[in-house]
Amino acid sequence: MLYFRGCTAREKQTEIQDATERLLKLAGVDYHILDDEKCCGSVLLRTGFVKEAQNQIEENTKVLKGEKILTSCAGCYKTLKEDYEGLDVMHISQLLNDLVNDNKINLKKSDMNVTYHDSCHLARHCNVFEEPRNVIESVANLVEMENIRENSLCCGAGGGVKSAYPQIADEMAKSRLSQAKQTKCEILITACPFCKRNLENDELEVLDLTEFLMKYGGVDETE
Amino acid sequence: MKPSELETMRKSFNTVKERSSSIKDIPSIKRLTSRVQEIKKYSFDNKDELFNQALESFKRNDIEVKFAETSDDALHIIDDLLEEYDAKVIAKAKSNTLGEIGLKEHLNINIIETDLGDRILQLKKVDNKPVHPTGPASHLSVSEIAGIVNESLGVDVGPEPKEIMEVVRSDVLKRLESAGVGISGANAIAAEEGSLVMVHNEGNISIVSLKDLHIIVAGIDKIVPSLEDAISVVKLETTFATGNFVTSYMNVISGPSKTADIEKKLLKNMYGAERVVVILLDNGRSEAIEECLYCIGCGNCIVHCPVYNAVGNEFGFNNYLGGRGVAMSKFIEDDETCFNSGLYMCTLCGLCTLNCPLSIPTNEILENMRKLSTDVGFYPKAHGNIMENVRKNNSPY
Numbered sequence: 001m002l003y004f005r006g007c008t009a010r011e012k013q014t015e016i017q018d019a020t021e022r023l024l025k026l027a028g029v030d031y032h033i034l035d036d037e038k039c040c041g042s043v044l045l046r047t048g049f050v051k052e053a054q055n056q057i058e059e060n061t062k063v064l065k066g067e068k069i070l071t072s073c074a075g076c077y078k079t080l081k082e083d084y085e086g087l088d089v090m091h092i093s094q095l096l097n098d099l100v101n102d103n104k105i106n107l108k109k110s111d112m113n114v115t116y117h118d119s120c121h122l123a124r125h126c127n128v129f130e131e132p133r134n135v136i137e138s139v140a141n142l143v144e145m146e147n148i149r150e151n152s153l154c155c156g157a158g159g160g161v162k163s164a165y166p167q168i169a170d171e172m173a174k175s176r177l178s179q180a181k182q183t184k185c186e187i188l189i190t191a192c193p194f195c196k197r198n199l200e201n202d203e204l205e206v207l208d209l210t211e212f213l214m215k216y217g218g219v220d221e222t223e
Numbered sequence: 224m225k226p227s228e229l230e231t232m233r234k235s236f237n238t239v240k241e242r243s244s245s246i247k248d249i250p251s252i253k254r255l256t257s258r259v260q261e262i263k264k265y266s267f268d269n270k271d272e273l274f275n276q277a278l279e280s281f282k283r284n285d286i287e288v289k290f291a292e293t294s295d296d297a298l299h300i301i302d303d304l305l306e307e308y309d310a311k312v313i314a315k316a317k318s319n320t321l322g323e324i325g326l327k328e329h330l331n332i333n334i335i336e337t338d339l340g341d342r343i344l345q346l347k348k349v350d351n352k353p354v355h356p357t358g359p360a361s362h363l364s365v366s367e368i369a370g371i372v373n374e375s376l377g378v379d380v381g382p383e384p385k386e387i388m389e390v391v392r393s394d395v396l397k398r399l400e401s402a403g404v405g406i407s408g409a410n411a412i413a414a415e416e417g418s419l420v421m422v423h424n425e426g427n428i429s430i431v432s433l434k435d436l437h438i439i440v441a442g443i444d445k446i447v448p449s450l451e452d453a454i455s456v457v458k459l460e461t462t463f464a465t466g467n468f469v470t471s472y473m474n475v476i477s478g479p480s481k482t483a484d485i486e487k488k489l490l491k492n493m494y495g496a497e498r499v500v501v502i503l504l505d506n507g508r509s510e511a512i513e514e515c516l517y518c519i520g521c522g523n524c525i526v527h528c529p530v531y532n533a534v535g536n537e538f539g540f541n542n543y544l545g546g547r548g549v550a551m552s553k554f555i556e557d558d559e560t561c562f563n564s565g566l567y568m569c570t571l572c573g574l575c576t577l578n579c580p581l582s583i584p585t586n587e588i589l590e591n592m593r594k595l596s597t598d599v600g601f602y603p604k605a606h607g608n609i610m611e612n613v614r615k616n617n618s619p620y
Contacts, residue, residue, distance in 0.1 A: 007618045038617035046571055047606040048593030052614060120572040154529045154572035159586075161530070161570045164603035168568060171533035 001031040002064070004080070004089075006073030007039050008193035009208075016072050016193050019210035020092060026219060027104040029095075031070065034063065042079040047160040057084055070095055072210070074122035074192035075158075081126065091122060093191045093209055097131035100138050108218025112140040115185040117176065117199065118152035119192035132191045132209055139217045140187075145179040153179065155190075157198035173198050180204060187212065224354075224535035228362040232354050232535060235361035236526045242466025243523065247580070252462055256580045259459045262452045263517045263581060266444075273414040273446045274503070280417025284478040287500040294324040294555075297440055297502050301406070304500060305332065308436055310404045316423070316431045317341045318408025319356060319520060320440050320504060322542030323555060326406070334406075335398050337427035342391055343368055346375040352536045356522040356544065357464040362535065405431030405496070409441040409476075410460060410520070411453035412501075418477040419501065420453040422461055422470040432476060437496035439476070442504050444516040450475070456519055463521035463580050507554030512588055515550050517581040524575035524585065530568055540564040546575055546585040553592060562601035566592060 003024065009016040024031050041056035061084060069089040071077045077091040099105050116136055122128045129149045136142050147153045156162065156172025180188045181204060190196045191209045199206045213219065224232070246252055266273060281288040291297035305313070310332060315321065317338040327334055327345075336342040340360040344351040353359030360368065366382040373379055376394055380386045407428055409419040419439055421428045431437065447453050454473070461470050480495030491497045508516060525531040525545035531538050539545050540552030540560065546569050553561035571586040579585075596602060609619045 007620060011618060011620050036617075039613045039619060041613075043609055043619045044613060046590060046593075047567070047609070048590075048595075048597035048602060049606070049610045050594045052610055056613065056617075120570070124573050124577065150577060151574070154570045154574065156529065156533070156570060159569055159571035159590075160567055160603070160606050160609075163605040163609060164567050168530060168533050169570075172529050172570070175529060175532065 001029060001070055002067040003031045003033050003070045003072075004040070004064070004076060005033060005037060006071060006076040006193065008197060009072040010037060013193045013197055013208070015211055016196070016208045019208065019214040020072055022214055022221065023096070023099075023105065023210055023219075026221060027099045029099075029104075040076045040079045041083070042075040043160065045079065045083055046158070053083075060084070061087075072193055072208070074119040074126075075194055078121040078125050091126075091128060091131075091191065093122070093128060093132040093135060096135045096209065096213070100135055105213075105217075105219065107139050107213065109139055110216065110218070112187070112216060113143050113183070113185050114140045114187045114189055114212070115143050115145055115180050115183045116148075117145070117155065117180070117188060117190045117195060118149055119190060119195045120152070120154050120158055122191055123152055124150050132189075135209060135213070136189060139213060143183040143185050145183055147179060155195040155198045157194050162194075162198055169198055173201070177201055177204060187216070224350075224362060224537065227364070228354075229533075229535050231364050232362035233532055235358060236355075236532065239355075239358070239464075239466060239526050243463055243526075244466075246462060246466060246468070252459075255455060255459050255462070259455050259519065260517075260581055262447050262455060263519075266447045266452075267513050267516055269448075270443070270446070273448060274443060277412055277414040277417060277446050277503075280414060281501055282417075284417040285481075285499075286417060286478055287498065289500065289502050291440075291502050291504045291506070294504075294506055297324045297504050297506070298326070298329050300500075300502055301326065301330075301438060301440075304436060304438060305330070305404060308404050310402070312398060312402040314399050314402045314405040314431045314434055315341075316405070316407035316421070316428045317359065318406075318440065319542040320408045320442055321406065322353075323442075323506065324440065324504070325541075326440075333398070335395055335402070337395060337399075337430055338423075338425060339388060339391060342395060343371060346391075347371045348375070353542060354536050354544070355525065356520050356542070358522075399430065403435045404438065405434035405436070406438040406440070407431050409439050409445055409501075411456040412441055412446045413448070413450040413453040414446050415449045416477060418450050418453065418475050420450070420457050421474045421476070422457045422472070423474070424471045426472055428474050429472065432474060433480075433495050435492065435496060436498045436500065437476070438500050438502065440502045440504055442506070442508055444508050444511075444518075446503075459580055460519045460521045463519075463523040507551075507556075511551065511554040514581075514583045514588065515547065515554070517583050518547055519581065521580065523578050523580065524583075527574050527578040529572065529574065530565075530570060534568070538565040538568045546589055547583055550585060550588045550592060558596055558599050558601050561592065562596060566596055566601070567603050567606070
């Protein structure tokens with residue numbers, strides 16, 4: 001399996017790459033990464049640079065074709081699945097769900113209350129709703145926000161808004177965080193590095209699904 | 224918009240959401256929704272035939288009809304009519320299309336808004352763009368509104384909705400005593416019957432339509448095959464805009480006021496308008512993307528749009544608010560206007576489409592428009608830098 005880290009988990013939210021690799025090792029997944037991994041082109045496609053995105057797609061397709069691809073990033077997942085042709089791609093939340101169901105990872109459930117933010121790319125756009133929830137519920141109590149699944153509120157980062165209009169992205173993150181706080185959860189979980197990046201704040205701990213499992217799932221790496 | 228206005232707007236939107244979400248999923252409204260989807264698709268596919276049929280039907284009904292290719296054309300037609308009637312004051316109903324052509328900015332005469340929300344915004348004078356197609360002043364609190372009314376009308380009302388309404392109503396009626404011309408839009412046009420359907424709760428459109436001359440400006444996208452279709456469209460609009468099945472009033476105008484009660488001789492202008500003039504406006508619509516023209520103006524997209532909830536009417540074009548308004552601005556105006564209206568403010572999240580009764584794929588439309596916009600050089604500088612980073616380093620960072 002090829003673990004396609006994505007630019008955010010590879011360069012900015014490296015804790016996500018770290019947690020993901022530790023989980024893969026723990027579950028005995030045979031995987032490799034690319035030393036010269038290239039941007040999938042998602043940011044270019046969403047901001048209108050289609051010609052430039054096409055270059056990324058062509059270059060990446062040469063390397064990715066024929067591989068079983070795993071992504072951390074909901075944006076990479078959508079792009080590799082919908083904007084590329086003929087790739088076999090899955091999101092980490094789907095793989096984790098399989099691993100949990102097949103008892104490949106031993107997790108311990110606590111009575112911690114957590115909530116989950118559906119990323120637009122993963123949920124509304126690609127219909128991945130259940131898998132991350134199943135994984136979370138094997139470890140903690142999931143308390144849902146007012147807007148969930150296909151009705152989930154966008155965190156504010158997508159579509160190039162975070163770079164072009166950071167104040168709008170911040171304002172939207174505040175709305176989403178206020179919904180999260182209303183659940184009285186202890187942790188807000190996402191399955192998208194870019195959502196995590198936008199939602200991070202000083203009051204409520206925000207973790208990627210992989211980090212959450214590593215930190216609170218009771219995993220034993222010495223086994 | 225000020226933070227307090229955004230806060231009030233979000234509260235108003237939550238009320239609308241609660242009301243509309245309780246009825247939009249019931250079986251009869253679901254059937255109505257799919258019926259209107261078919262109607263709008265059929266109307267687009269047969270737009271030329273329906274346009275010609277509407278022209279014929281209007282003529283048969285003694286409604287004068289004029290075609291305006293641009294805003295300027297529409298304004299010239301209106302100028303000529305107002306000159307003919309020597310109009311000093313005109314009664315105006317709420318209309319996004321009249322906002323689109325910039326009627327108020329263009330005319331030097333006294334235009335009186337008859338819709339309470341619009342009248343409040345008119346009295347506010349500055350920074351007075353509407354925030355919702357049917358609830359234009361949903362961002363203003365009752366005390367802010369009292370302040371606006373007191374300052375502009377030289378009165379002293381308290382922050383009491385009823386008191387405010389009564390003061391504004393009597394002032395509007397007094398000002399309209401001498402008005403001989405009313406102007407409005409239309410919510411839907413029935414081609415077969417040559418009828419114009421208008422929905423309202425205040426009764427104000429009735430006032431406008433009872434003036435000697437009633438001018439109606441409507442986009443060519445408002446034309447549907449029949450009166451039943453037009454009623455379906457406005458009912459769905461009402462449901463999604465307000466959460467109610469119907470408005471208090473639904474005016475169907477199919478000709479000037481007339482009687483033949485004396486020896487069967489036709490007389491005009493019994494109570495209502497002696498003359499009805501319809502201006503059918505293109506203004507970029509014939510170049511617009513099909514799905515953009517499905518819009519029935521309910522505003523449910525902006526009520527659910529997280530960007531709109533964060534920034535308000537800065538995201539949108541003129542009276543066309545939110546992402547779909549941004550898309551229309553390209554056709555009504557140009558690429559630069561589209562950029563400035565917020566082409567890149569959209570996070571492409573897709574909540575608008577999910578909540579649109581016509582499922583207009585606004586995020587896809589905007590994503591495609593960005594390609595065309597970057598081609599002609601209108602894109603945020605930050606995105607240009609990111610593109611360069613990817614090109615040089617294979618990473619946006």
